Amino acid sequence: MNGQATDAGTGRDAILRAARRAFAFRPYAEVTLRGIAAEAGVSASLIVKHFGTKEALFNTIADFGPAAGLLFAAPLDTLGRHLVVTLVRARREQQGDPLLRVVFSLGNDDERTLLRERFAEQITGRLAALLTGRDRTLRAELIAGQLLGLGATLSLHKTGAGATATTERLADLYAPGLQRLITGT
Template identity: 35%
Template sequence: MSTVTSTRSGGSAATRQAIGRAARRLFHEAGYAGASVRAIAAAAGVDAALVIRYFGSKEGLFLETVAIRGRFDDVTNGPLEGLGRRLVASLLQDRPQQTFDTWRAMLRASDSDRVRERLIAAMEEMFIVPLAPRLTGTRAELRARLVAAQISGLLDAVAILADRRITEASLADLVELYGDSIQALIDRTD
């Protein structure tokens, strides 16, 4: 029995999962443009038509399989005191390679309106929604957005630019210096 036949006979859920696993791996390895529907289908052991059948399009497959949602939920829902340092520590210590790979894949595909909208929505969900209502003082929503922008900037410096002066700095220094700059936005009361 061929891989395609056995995957199909295993049910649509197994086929969908196989395609999702292959897509995640190829999008992380080759980026959005470099991962073709045919290559994803081949890696999953299915016909390319099944990719479209289950996900609608390459863009739909990307949006469903490459996600950063929920990445900081445990941190952003915690106490505001020391949040800046905890955000930086979480970013650089908790599954950093997975986060960096996902960030790279999302940015490479951000020329797609739907992907860009999903990236903005993910930042909203991860930072603005949990933080803005809890911040005291003026311009709380803007400050929450700037926290998201600072996390994006650190991700860019480490995952995209691979700035050696940052990537080779000690974790303690990055957590202290960058975390305290984020904390200044969180703590501001005027």
């Protein structure tokens, strides 16, 4: 999920989920508003009403800023736990990972490059600016990788132990490693 507030009952959430999948797995030129609408169970005109154009919809999907705002809304001394709790809650409550779409952007298309660049700027770069001490950029990259790994693991094992573990238990296990990277110790 990109972290933006959505309007319940309007189909906006379903449109965003369908668009994330479409843009992550297919080249931009092959993605159509009709295809996204069909997957979302809405009309193409509803997509136009909410987003205007395919380009505007893509730009909404490629914006990690709202997710960064949620993820980084904690003091550094508790940020590791906050990152895990926020990521897991977003996945469970909004049925989508706020970051994982960047993993599927590893192709060479300009749109996929834009996703990676925005992730680097809005997630990794913003996190590096928050950190103190040595190797801030390296630590930010490692933290981003850990968060992507957590999201990928929870996606891979949808019915596994992580699916039944409480958010707090996942944070108890995962956050200490993140916190060490945050503090640089």
